[in-house]
Amino acid sequence: MDWRVFLTVFVSVFIAELGDKTQLATMLFASDKEVSKWTVFLASASALVVAAAIGVLAGSVVSQYISEKALSMIAGIGFILIGGWVLIFR
Structure with a gap:
């Protein structure tokens, strides 16, 4: 495993996810006293894993048709x- 890539992706995704609507929705579900916190955690974590898997698959497919440099430029311009x-507008 390439730990440099792992840490780069982990930190980038972790920072991007802090305070976003996904985290707020998870907090909302967890605030219900009658709901198991483990159930909320497992469901939320599973959803993020599936979403990440879709991103990895989509990135793999797109990279077969568009160069890495072009993808970086498109992503940068998009951001x-x-x-x-x-x-x-805010």
């Missing part, structure tokens, strides 16, 4: 556009 949108 810049989203950031600009948020700054202008």
Whole structure:
């Protein structure tokens, strides 16, 4: 296992997920006193694993048709556009 890649992906995804709607929804479900916290944790963790698996599969398929450099450029431009949108319209 490439620990450098592992840590880079872990930190990036962890920071991106902090305080997002997924975490807020999980907190909402966990706040119900009658619901098992383990059930909420396992369901939330499973959903994130499945979503990540879809991302990995999609990335594998897309990378067969578009170069890594082009994908990086598209992702970078996309993040810049989203950031600009948020700054202008929020």
